[in-house]
Amino acid sequence: MTAVFLTSSPTGPLDGSRPVEGLDEMNGFVVNLKKYWKEKSRCLMITASPECYPENDEMTSFFAGAVERSGLTISCFDLWDERTTDFSEAVLHSYDVIFLGGGHVPTQNAFFCRIGLREKIQNFDGIIIGISAGTMNSADVVYAQPELPGESEDPEYQRCLRGLDLTKTMILPHYQMVKDSMLDGKRLYEDITYPDSMGREFLILPDGSYLMCIDGKETVCGEAWLLKDGMLSLYKQERQKML
Numbered sequence: 001m002t003a004v005f006l007t008s009s010p011t012g013p014l015d016g017s018r019p020v021e022g023l024d025e026m027n028g029f030v031v032n033l034k035k036y037w038k039e040k041s042r043c044l045m046i047t048a049s050p051e052c053y054p055e056n057d058e059m060t061s062f063f064a065g066a067v068e069r070s071g072l073t074i075s076c077f078d079l080w081d082e083r084t085t086d087f088s089e090a091v092l093h094s095y096d097v098i099f100l101g102g103g104h105v106p107t108q109n110a111f112f113c114r115i116g117l118r119e120k121i122q123n124f125d126g127i128i129i130g131i132s133a134g135t136m137n138s139a140d141v142v143y144a145q146p147e148l149p150g151e152s153e154d155p156e157y158q159r160c161l162r163g164l165d166l167t168k169t170m171i172l173p174h175y176q177m178v179k180d181s182m183l184d185g186k187r188l189y190e191d192i193t194y195p196d197s198m199g200r201e202f203l204i205l206p207d208g209s210y211l212m213c214i215d216g217k218e219t220v221c222g223e224a225w226l227l228k229d230g231m232l233s234l235y236k237q238e239r240q241k242m243l
Helices: 026-034 053-069 105-114 117-121 188-196
Strands: 002-007 041-046 074-080 097-100 126-131 141-143 160-162 170-172 201-204 210-214 217-221 225-228 231-234
Touching (some): 026 210, 026 217, 041 053, 053 074, 105 117
Parallel strands (some): 041 097, 097 126
Antiparallel strands (some): 002 210, 210 217, 225 231
């Protein structure tokens, strides 16, 4: 069985508006996770920034601590970045839980492509947890929402990428933080993302909400919005046709 949890932030709001100790229990995240978590699970973090070694080490340690503070046991918490020498499918499938780290979506996507993760992660028997960029790159077709200065104006910047195909749903995280953001003198959502949604559907999550995929059945847990053809509406769970 594959249990996929695609989160905006599994450890609470990044803006610190709601302090969280360990993993975020909002919307039943920890309760649902415990249904599939094995005792002394072997965990793996796959980074979004393969060359940022100190940051990767710190992130892995942080999430290992958050997991244990939430009462989930682990036997190891390893890391895949540029220091890794064996990216084989056999090694990947030896883990019980795979974390897909947060960061810059195109950078992580390029790393995923280089190590052949899309092909290797298929039929993985265990838990997969997406974190922000990792969640976005979990889609079959990834919408890489411009993030860094200049990206929205760069004709070479690719906004649609090939993802891991863990879901067909394109997710945008951290909505409560970035909904009023400006980028390159434009409103991130109204001037950039709304036009990009023409002919597409984006599921928009604030920190604390997540998409749970259990053997292909998908459920949105918590408040979410649907952006489709330039129109934003509050997501209603009965709209299962989009999932």
